[in-house]
Amino acid sequence: MKSSCKKRFGFGSCVLIAAQVTAVCLFPKQVWGQAPSPSASHSTEAHPDLTGVWNGATVAGPYIKSADPLAALLPARDGDLVNFERDGALIRRSNPNKPLYKPQYWEKVQKLDQNENEADPSYGCAPGGVPRIGPPAKIVQTPTELVFLYVSPPAQGWGDAYRVIPTDGRAHTPLDQLDGTWNGESVGHWEGDTLVVDTIGFNDTSWLDIGGYFHSENMHVIERIRRDGDTLTWQATVEDPDVLLKPWVTNPRVQRLNPDPKARLPESFPCSERDLSHLVTKEHH
């Protein structure tokens, strides 16, 4: 996931936000509040109940050494503020799981990545879109539909978002009758204990992730969501034969249930792009 707070909020804000991110990692209970017990949700009896606030700390957990006050604020090499951006950019791109584009698009992906500051729609405060938006922060489940609620990560400018996913067995609207959108049109069904969300009808503006991972309007995304106790595992498969040589399966993301029964979703940070005209290098942020 990208961190671009410096552009949007200025460097001082960046430190503040990073501190909040760190705090979220370290103290999720205090920040996010309490979710209702999953057993109290209204759900079908035949399927697992996914209802709940799934914005607890990632399973990987906090990793900042609190003994170093600067390192506790910024995920940076040696706790040096200067290293914050460069280390983050390098590490974010070290993920070996890359979508495999057709060779004629390799240079395009590289160029988009190099010019990310201008090319990434996320930098212009556009929505993340499916699948980049990732797993929902909250799920409300009924017998015939699920509602996914999203809160933009502090360093992103995606804003709040929602998706309503019918599970009543309906089919997709024919693709040629759909206007392409950021999140597309989703329908859901269950495969055993796994919720499968099938989505088509995208615009070709969003990216799959950082790195210049563009897609076409013919993209087809299949999300698989499975609950195991108090964890929720989300993984998406992206099919886009127009530009990809083979389907791309994202890394699985595991979310923890927020144990606070009164947990509320926070409001996303507002996004107002105003730094682009001041950037003098292509350095990633």
Add this chain to the structure above:
Amino acid sequence: MAAIAVPAAPGQDVSATINKAEYAIGMIRGPRRIDAINTLEYWGTGHIYSFGQAYRPGGPWPPYKVTTRVSLSYAVPAMRMDFTRDNPEGLVQGGGLGPLAKPERQIQVVSGSFAWNESTPGAGFVPGSTATPAAGAVRDRLLQLWTTPFGVLKAAEQAGASAKVTIDGGATVITFPLSGRLAGITVKATLNGKNQVEKVETPADDPVLGDIVTETTYSDYKDLGEIKSDVLFPSRIVQKQGGFPILDLTITKADLNNPYVVFPVPEAVEQAPPPAVKVDAQKVADGVWYLTGGTHHSVAVEFTNYVVLVECPQNEERALAVIQAVKTTIPRKPIRYVVNTHHHFDHSGGLRACVAEGATILTQVDNKAYYEKVWAQPHTLNPDTLAKAPRKPVIETVADKRVLTDGKRSLELYHVEGSNHATTMLIGFLPQEKILIEADLYNPPPEGALSLALVKEKNLYENLTRLKLDVREITPLHGKLVTIEDLKKAIGDGGSR
């Protein structure tokens, strides 16, 4: 005085040394101090040299100008070396398929256990492109990957307790064995005063030279990225093999931000059968066989009591297959002589097997001392037949001309004058059959293929004219059977270009 390697000071932890070196070039990042380098690309210009293709025996490898783009992934692991050779400054003396009529692009790829050559990046997935399997190159290409500055430190870390640190001449040296497909290779990495990888040495086996060392030096580390990353990469890379440079690159740019580079393996490469050594014997005249089946051909000439084999090429594997083909085709006659057309390694790499077979080597006089010297070098890494059962090579020489005859058939050997390819070039001529045997001077291309610069072809024709050889057919040791008319036509075509 030779420097003596001593163990590192007590307490100098191998892991800490590797970690320090990784940190020094910016691999270790973030508060968790993880190795964040998975992919990179670099661009460079300089010279690439054709190993084993010296103009004179014992001389340096011939240089070509080169521009290159290298993409690699340590996670796969995979590497794509896309380079364009050229000789814009004029004729290159020596081998390596030069002189080049126009810039020549080669794209060499390795990915996991597969290696192939691409006509364009991503060949096999692009309509009209060609991906040619190169299974024999997997090990060499992976070694290139794991001896880059980042790769060698990752590999050292992977070696764990097998890695050792010593102090050699004041420099810190990490020595460790590689594993997997590169098992059996021990790497020696020397660090400079800034803990940057300065030199990497790996042993290699060469069919001609025996045990050799590939030495790569890295210097002048900088952040060469258009987008700064604090990752340092050497701005100069020099690689030597057999005592002479094989690569000298000035790195002009490096993308060290884990760029998007991928290496899908084409189906044709994945499903390619393992390469097999094949020898086809084609009778071109009574008692004369053209032995083909690979990239390098031979010719067997039957005399009353023995066989003369022209060329024992490439390596022991090929040479043994050719020897076996001769025994099958011309049974009950020993190979008394093996004619070596010239000293280039692809044409002399099988000679040791022919020496072990008991044949007398016939070569140009300037090769004798060189062969005697290099064949005495140890072959411990991959002992060949001669190393396992040593015998003194019997080498006879040809100055300008020599004739082998049994009274019924003659094989004339001539030194080629004025060759730009090799000073020691010989051609063979069968006067009764009017058949010419030559290597590298005229490689008849497939129909429609572009001819090279024709310098060698013209030189061959000049020599045939000078020697007044009445040639009808040509059995080239590369390419296909042709006639003298084909050579004349090629030269005529070339003259009009």
